Amino acid sequence: xxxxxxxxxxxxxxxxxxxxxxxxxxxxxxxxxxxxxxxxxxxxxxxxxxxxxxxxxxxxxxxxxxxxxxxxxxxxxxxxxxxxxxxxxxxxxxxxxxxxxxxxxxxxxxxxxxxxxxxxxxxxxxxxxxxxxxxxxxxxxxxxxxxxxxxxxxxxxxxxxxxxxxxxxxxxxxxxxxxxxxxxxxxxxxxxxxxxxxxxxxxxxxxxxxxxxxxxxxxxxxxxxxxxxxxxxxxxxxxxxxxxxxxxxxxxxxxxxxxxxxxxxxxxxxxxxxxxxxxxxxxxxxxxxxxxxxxxxxxxxxxxxxxxxxxxxxxxxxxxxxxxxxxxxxxxxxxxxxxxxxxxxxxxxxxxxxxxxxxxxxxxxxxxxxxxxxxxxxxxxxxxxxxxxxxxxxxxxxxxxxxxxxxxxxxxxxxxxxxxxxxxxxxxxxxxxxxxxxxxxxxxxxxxxxxxxxxxxxxxxxxxxxxxxxxxxxxxxxxxxxxxxxxxxxxxxxxxxxxxxxxxxxxxxxxxxxxxxxxxxxxxxxxxxxxxxxxxxxxxxxxxxxxxxxxxxxxxxxxxxxxxxxxxxxxxxxxxxxxxxxxxxxxxxxxxxxxxxxxxxxxxxxxxxxxxxxxxxxxxxxxxxx
Numbered sequence: 001x002x003x004x005x006x007x008x009x010x011x012x013x014x015x016x017x018x019x020x021x022x023x024x025x026x027x028x029x030x031x032x033x034x035x036x037x038x039x040x041x042x043x044x045x046x047x048x049x050x051x052x053x054x055x056x057x058x059x060x061x062x063x064x065x066x067x068x069x070x071x072x073x074x075x076x077x078x079x080x081x082x083x084x085x086x087x088x089x090x091x092x093x094x095x096x097x098x099x100x101x102x103x104x105x106x107x108x109x110x111x112x113x114x115x116x117x118x119x120x121x122x123x124x125x126x127x128x129x130x131x132x133x134x135x136x137x138x139x140x141x142x143x144x145x146x147x148x149x150x151x152x153x154x155x156x157x158x159x160x161x162x163x164x165x166x167x168x169x170x171x172x173x174x175x176x177x178x179x180x181x182x183x184x185x186x187x188x189x190x191x192x193x194x195x196x197x198x199x200x201x202x203x204x205x206x207x208x209x210x211x212x213x214x215x216x217x218x219x220x221x222x223x224x225x226x227x228x229x230x231x232x233x234x235x236x237x238x239x240x241x242x243x244x245x246x247x248x249x250x251x252x253x254x255x256x257x258x259x260x261x262x263x264x265x266x267x268x269x270x271x272x273x274x275x276x277x278x279x280x281x282x283x284x285x286x287x288x289x290x291x292x293x294x295x296x297x298x299x300x301x302x303x304x305x306x307x308x309x310x311x312x313x314x315x316x317x318x319x320x321x322x323x324x325x326x327x328x329x330x331x332x333x334x335x336x337x338x339x340x341x342x343x344x345x346x347x348x349x350x351x352x353x354x355x356x357x358x359x360x361x362x363x364x365x366x367x368x369x370x371x372x373x374x375x376x377x378x379x380x381x382x383x384x385x386x387x388x389x390x391x392x393x394x395x396x397x398x399x400x401x402x403x404x405x406x407x408x409x410x411x412x413x414x415x416x417x418x419x420x421x422x423x424x425x426x427x428x429x430x431x432x433x434x435x436x437x438x439x440x441x442x443x444x445x446x447x448x449x450x451x452x453x454x455x456x457x458x459x460x461x462x463x464x465x466x467x468x469x470x471x472x473x474x475x476x477x478x479x480x481x482x483x484x485x486x487x488x489x490x491x492x493x494x495x496x497x498x499x500x501x502x503x504x505x506x507x508x509x510x511x512x513x514x515x516x517x518x519x520x521x522x523x524x525x526x527x528x529x530x531x532x533x534x535x536x537x538x539x540x541x542x543x544x545x546x547x548x549x550x551x552x553x554x555x556x557x558x559x560x561x562x563x564x565x566x567x568x569x570x571x572x573x574x575x576x577x578x579x580x581x582x583x584x585x586x587x588x589x590x591x592x593x594x595x596x597x598x599x600x601x602x603x604x605x606x607x608x609x610x611x612x613x614x615x616x617x618x619x620x621x622x623x624x625x626x
Contacts, residue, residue, distance in 0.1 A: 038334045040167050040396050042110070042119035043176035047080045050176050055187040059197070059230050061158050064146040070133045070174050071099075079126040085133070086170035086177040088117025089140035095122050096132045105131075115395045117170050133174045142614040143168035145288055151611055152231065152286050153247040153304075157194060159231035161285050161301065163294060163613060164224045166335050166396040175223045180333045180439045182220035189213045189228070196233040198245060198283055200225055200296035205235040205243075219277060219297070220437050222331050227296040229283055238262060241275075246284040250304065254284050257307050260314065260356065264321050267355040272325055272348070272429050276436065280324065282317060288577035290616040292316045295323030295345075303578050305547040312513040313548065315353050315365055322348035325432050333441040335396030339387040340445060342400075343408015344428075350409070364514045366413070366479045369406045371521060376402040377471070385470040387411065388442045397615075411466045414477045419459055427453040442467060484518045487511060491522035495531060508539045513548050516541075520552040525559060532562045542568040551581040558588040558597055566600065573604050577612045579619060586623050 037045065052073040059066055074083060087109065096102035110119040122131055137144060147159040162172060170177040189197045193211040196204065201215035217226075229245075236255045237243040239262025246254045261282070269275055282300045284307070293316050294301040300320040306313045326344035346369065354362035377385060380401060387408055389399045416424040430452065440448075446463055454461055465473050490506075493499040508516070520541070523532075536542050541553040542565040550572055557565040573585060589601035601624060609617045 038178040038180055039392055040116050040335055041176065041178035042084050042086050042116070043178055043181070044080070044082070044084045045176060045178060045181050047078045048074055048076045048083045049181050050183045051075045053173075053175065053183055053185040053226075055173065055185065055189075057187060057228075058190045059160065059192075059195075059228075061146070061160070061192060064139065064144075064160075066137045066144070066172060068135055068137075068173070070135065072131045072133070072175075074129055074131060076124075076126060076128070081124055081126050083122045083124055083131055084176075085120040085122070085174045086117055086167075087120045087135075087174045088112070088168075088171045089138050089142065090171060090174065091136045091138060092120065092174065093134040093136065095120075095134070097124055097128045097130060098132075099130045102132055116167055120174055135174055137172050141171045142618075143172045145613045147286055147288060151288060153249045154232055157232040159229075159286055161229040161231075161289065162227050163290065163301075163615060164226060165294065166224060166338075166400070168615075169223045169226055173223070173226065175226075177223045179222040179224060179331050179335070182222055182331070182437060182439065184220050185215075185217045185226060187215040187228075189215065189230075191230050194232065195230050196245075197228065197230045198233065198299055199229075200227040200299050202279070203281065203299060205237075217297070221297055221328065222439070225296055225328065227294070227299065227301065229285060229299075229301065233283065235281075239265070241265070241278065242280045242282075244282045244284065245299075247286075250284060250307070253307055253309070254282075257309070257311055258282060258314065258317060260311070261317065261321075263356055264314075264318055264352055267352050268321055268325070268348070271351055271355065271425065272432050275324060276329055277324055280321065282320075287575050288611055288613050288616075290577050290579045290613040292578060292580060293320040295320045295327055297324065297328045303576075305576055305578055305581075308513065308546050310509075310513075312546070315349060318352040318356075319345055319349040322352060329437065330432055330435040331439045333439040333444075335399055336389050336391050337440070337442045337445075338389070338396070338399045339404040339408040340440060340442065342405040343387070343412060346405050346409035347412040360481070360483065363479055363481045364484055364512070366409075367481045367484055368514050368517060369402075370410070370479065371518075373402045373406040373410070373472075376406075382470040385472075387467045407466075407472065410472070410476055413479075414466075414473075414475060415453075415461065417477045418461060419453060419457060423453070423457060483515060487515045487519045488522040491519045492524075494535065495524050495527050497531075504538065506539070508541075508544060513546055516549050517552050520549070520556055523556060527556075527560060529560060529562050532557065532560060533564060536564070547572075547576065547578070547581060551585065554585055555588050558585070558592055561594060563596075570600070570604055574608045574611060577616045579616050582612075582616055582620055583623065586620050590624055590626065 050072045054071040056069040057066055095105055095107045097105050106123040108121045112118040143162045143164050145161055149155050149158055152159050167177055169175055187199060191197045191211045193209060196207045197213045199215045201217040204213055232247055233245045234248045234251045235243055235245050236251050238258060242261045242265060244254045244258050265275055265280055277298050279298050282302050284302050284304050287304055289301060289303045292303050292306060306316050322345045326348055327341035332338050332340045350362050350366055353365060385403050391399055462473055494503050541549055544550060554565055554569045586601055589597045592598060605620055605624060
């Protein structure tokens, strides 16, 4: 006899004859009733949850499909007879229960929501421990990017990787996809023998003849951190417990760029305690990867735009390493608490950079970040400038802005200034230790902060204003950089035609990436095209190979109608899939006062969309709709 709950869920799933608005209301009601704790997951975690997941994966490059079995070991705390999983754009072939002698069981897939997919509702005996879901991915699976050989460095073999954050793991694994549920996992993966498979787990360092690889992640992690990459990869050790994977054509360059990786780990441990994940490796993916880095435990995914030849963008790796404490070790309980992951990580990243390269460099990075925060504050709705967000009926990706990252970091920097670094470091070290391998809500953090830092030290701090109010509080710490002020003065002089002989002595290698970014940002909006060409002729910003500098230069060029950059900008947009660059450039083109810029944006996206990860492609198509 099926449970009352399962029967009710079947009935809800059957209701497909109502109007679209009624369907949406029913779907939302179903979602909220099933899971009161996380509005972006259907899983009934308060009743039954996955403890360990074992994956059996066959990666097929002939039809760009993963055929899999997800074997969930469950903890059924309340003896319920329905388990609910999250699924989106995958095919469920069958569901069984038991281990060894499996028995097929009934299941129902509920109504689909365009953001969070659908609930997979499985009927179980209240004593069942193992639920096995047989499935395959589809061409609509948003987490996976299947690249043709032409989009790789070697141009010979295809490549595949996943990107699960925020709620895309459910598009390649049927899973209870909430950050509040931490699980261990293992996997047996079959790939063509020409390829190496790596995951956010224990990893091989070389290929074998069978193409079969086994993985173990013994520390509990949230579902969004389960990750896989498959390609023609080579490994290079960079220290006692760290190294880098990349295509063979890039391995020497990557090893040089990330040579300080072991020093970063040592600096992080010195600050906030032992690294708890044993090994720390980086895999450099093809250019279509939509982010600078992704903190998958034991194996950071990185974009090759970080490779500049001068190690000037290694702060991104420091950021992903810092996530080994903030985000991976201590995780936001829901996506509305996302700032707990990223604000702490930006703060920690800056402390690692200060430890290794000095306060002057760290301050430069912090000032550049604040400039980016100021840009964001001008563009987004005031309600979205709060650290704690309301994402009801919204994609959790809408919370992935500079507010979570940079306002969050400046909140912590301001706390450090008020409490003193020694007391603040002691507090953070205890915070990471007390909440290791746990999830935390904003409200739980506020209570912890009050009990362990503010009250014991009799500190009066405007915590609620920082977290629950829009904008930046007046007591925000102000960080300055003499070096940036110097280059900003240089920019003003160049724009005004002053000190031209002094400027002509500059070469691009004379200043760091961040200093040239500050220089470009300080050039006035009404600067004439002739001056822009003079700067470009001297410094070659439009094709310098440094993505940060090129992005800033293209944005200014679009604004001023400096069309000579167009061929280089188009080449850049066709090559890179990193959203940090794509979104502002396409926005500037789309909002340009020149019709030719709008037409160029549409022309480029038609050429480039096959090169972009689905996350990036969807984002850019939304921008160009407006």
